[in-house]
Amino acid sequence: MLTKTRAAKTAHRSQPRPGFFSEDEHAFIEGFLRDGYAIIPLEQKDRLDEVRRRVYELGCEHLGLKGSKRPSLEEFLDHTERFAGVESLNALRLAVINGLNSDAQLMRGFFDMARRPIEWTVGNEIAMQRTINLSIQLPNDDSSLLPLHSDVWDGNSPYEIVLWLPLVDCFKTKSMYVLPRAQSRKRIAEMRGLKGFDAEKLFQRIKPELVWLEVPYGSAVLFTHCLMHGNRINEEKTTRWTFNIRLKGLLTPYGAKELGESFLPVTTRPATRIGFEYLQEEKS
Amino acid sequence: MSEKARRGWRGYAFTRPIAGSTIPHRVQNLVLRTYAERHGLLFLLSVFEYHHDGSYMMLESLYENLPAIEGLLFYSLNMLPEGRAARERLYDAVLSSGAGLRFALEEMQVSKREDVALVEDIMAVKALARERVPAELVP
Numbered sequence: 311m312l313t314k315t316r317a318a319k320t321a322h323r324s325q326p327r328p329g330f331f332s333e334d335e336h337a338f339i340e341g342f343l344r345d346g347y348a349i350i351p352l353e354q355k356d357r358l359d360e361v362r363r364r365v366y367e368l369g370c371e372h373l374g375l376k377g378s379k380r381p382s383l384e385e386f387l388d389h390t391e392r393f394a395g396v397e398s399l400n401a402l403r404l405a406v407i408n409g410l411n412s413d414a415q416l417m418r419g420f421f422d423m424a425r426r427p428i429e430w431t432v433g434n435e436i437a438m439q440r441t442i443n444l445s446i447q448l449p450n451d452d453s454s455l456l457p458l459h460s461d462v463w464d465g466n467s468p469y470e471i472v473l474w475l476p477l478v479d480c481f482k483t484k485s486m487y488v489l490p491r492a493q494s495r496k497r498i499a500e501m502r503g504l505k506g507f508d509a510e511k512l513f514q515r516i517k518p519e520l521v522w523l524e525v526p527y528g529s530a531v532l533f534t535h536c537l538m539h540g541n542r543i544n545e546e547k548t549t550r551w552t553f554n555i556r557l558k559g560l561l562t563p564y565g566a567k568e569l570g571e572s573f574l575p576v577t578t579r580p581a582t583r584i585g586f587e588y589l590q591e592e593k594s
Numbered sequence: 595m596s597e598k599a600r601r602g603w604r605g606y607a608f609t610r611p612i613a614g615s616t617i618p619h620r621v622q623n624l625v626l627r628t629y630a631e632r633h634g635l636l637f638l639l640s641v642f643e644y645h646h647d648g649s650y651m652m653l654e655s656l657y658e659n660l661p662a663i664e665g666l667l668f669y670s671l672n673m674l675p676e677g678r679a680a681r682e683r684l685y686d687a688v689l690s691s692g693a694g695l696r697f698a699l700e701e702m703q704v705s706k707r708e709d710v711a712l713v714e715d716i717m718a719v720k721a722l723a724r725e726r727v728p729a730e731l732v733p
Binding site: 437560564569570574583587591 | 613670671672677678679697699700701702712715716718719720721722723
């Protein structure tokens with residue numbers, strides 16, 4: 311009898327939802343698990359505005375755009391092709407990156423702009439890529455394309471996510487595309503049986519399933535690079551300027567990009583330090 | 595009495611595998627020289643650690659020479675001794691003699707005591723990735 315009574319009570323208990331997440335956190339996680347990406351509004355937009363202005367100043371300085379030759383910030387970013395050709399694009403990119411890296415608070419700034427959704431995605435003990443990557447894609451330029459790929463195929467850890475952060479409004483071919491998670495998993499499973507697949511043929515096959523991300527300035531994309539993604543020739547009339555930065559849970563497995571060499575811990579928690587020190591002391 | 599000027603960064607490389615991969619001496623030296631050039635450092639010919647596991651005999655033999663040089667230039671952070679106590683001996687030897695430690699692959703350095711924390715955080719995570727809590731430490 312007692313056993314029956316207990317069993318009956320247990321059966322009436324509601325199934326607990328896994329994880330102690332708030333409503334908005336839960337909704338975000340469900341969306342990310344479904345799609346593999348999220349478009350997020352950035353916090354502290356004034357910091358992004360500062361970075362954008364610094365990019366403009368560094369770019370103008372590198373290209374010698376002074377006095378009456380100096381365009382407005384909007385013209386410089388939207389119509390970079392008026393001031394730099396494809397052949398000088400990499401030098402411009404490096405000049406801007408090197409200039410930005412002299413700011414010791416730069417990476418902290420990017421992290422703070424998206425901290426909450428980053429923590430919702432990878433946890434709150436985080437490793438962040440040491441340097442940012444900058445991509446400039448002029449209209450109709452075919453020299454800086456990223457064919458359809460998943461970064462995991464290059465040996466990167468599947469636990470990494472990417473913060474893709476534009477300095478301009480990105481839409482249609484001026485943006486990046488992703489194959490949402492369910493389709494990515496299906497297509498990757500299909501590919502495992504194929505030999506010597508061709509990225510372009512694969513792109514054509516899955517083209518109808520791709521999502522071109524619409525990301526206005528002031529927003530960013532967080533995505534798992536397990537997704538198939540890439541870009542095409544920018545057929546819009548304006549230039550694309552985007553940053554990308556990788557992040558991951560500090561204690562999750564690393565791939566080709568290792569801790570120290572490519573990533574640095576940015577939020578190591580005391581229990582991790584204390585636990586490690588305890589074990590080290592026991593050993594010595 | 596004036597202090598004799600310190601000169602150069604002594605390269606330190608491995609013959610045994612580093613984080614599971616064997617890196618040819620030539621490649622390690624290329625990385626070390628390129629790093630030194632880029633940072634304007636005088637590069638002193640590398641010392642290669644003995645092959646047998648856990649040996650740091652060559653490293654420890656460099657300690658007495660530390661007051662005469664600017665510091666030690668490791669190919670990688672992954673070459674640091676595994677035990678915390680051995681690493682502490684290294685930090686103490688280097689910092690107390692006014693020298694520094696640099697790691698070419700990771701572009702990191704230890705030039706003061708506060709720099710040790712970041713290196714130790716990285717070493718902790720690398721060690722945690724390799725092990726579980728030993729059963730004898732669980733009551």
